[in-house]
Amino acid sequence: MEYKLFVDSDVVIDFFTDREPHANSASELFELNEQGSVKIFLSAVSINNIYYIVRRFLGHKKTIDVIELLTDMTEIVGTTKKEIVQALKNNFPDFEDSVQYSSALTIKDLDVIITRNIKDYRNSSIAVMTPLNFLKMREKNES
Numbered sequence: 001m002e003y004k005l006f007v008d009s010d011v012v013i014d015f016f017t018d019r020e021p022h023a024n025s026a027s028e029l030f031e032l033n034e035q036g037s038v039k040i041f042l043s044a045v046s047i048n049n050i051y052y053i054v055r056r057f058l059g060h061k062k063t064i065d066v067i068e069l070l071t072d073m074t075e076i077v078g079t080t081k082k083e084i085v086q087a088l089k090n091n092f093p094d095f096e097d098s099v100q101y102s103s104a105l106t107i108k109d110l111d112v113i114i115t116r117n118i119k120d121y122r123n124s125s126i127a128v129m130t131p132l133n134f135l136k137m138r139e140k141n142e143s
Helices: 009-017 023-035 044-073 081-089 095-104 131-142
Strands: 003-007 038-043 075-077 112-114
Touching: 003 009, 003 095, 003 131, 009 023, 009 038, 009 044, 023 038, 023 044, 023 131, 038 044, 038 095, 044 075, 044 095, 081 095, 095 112, 112 131
Parallel strands: 003 038, 003 112, 038 075
Antiparallel strands: none
16 A cells, blocks of 8 residues: 655655654655655645755755755645645644645645654644654554
8 A cells, every 4th residue: 555645844854864863764754655655745845944954964965966856756745825825724833834734735645744743733634643653553554
């Protein structure tokens, strides 16, 4: 079964900057994406955040390579006025997460939002998991 995952920018940053203790589970998600077991979706808004933070670790040129790689290996969903207006109504404590959530809502048959910041997605109608919890759930379902 291929899972459709909307991945928050914190998980992508963990993967590309090797942030411990989160890098391994983030890396596993991207490995599953390469194998075709999951399909990773990102918000276009995330790309700016990822660039800004990863650049501090890798510099401009290597970060541009990271962004190019991301565009090849993931699906990127847009953020329009519609998603911004929805984000204003979501009643999320963090506006950036609300915008992410509104973008996730546009993905047909999305299975789960993957983030390390679960508490800010409390009002989500979509399942929300940490990378580690998703991997455990997937392993349990596959066995």
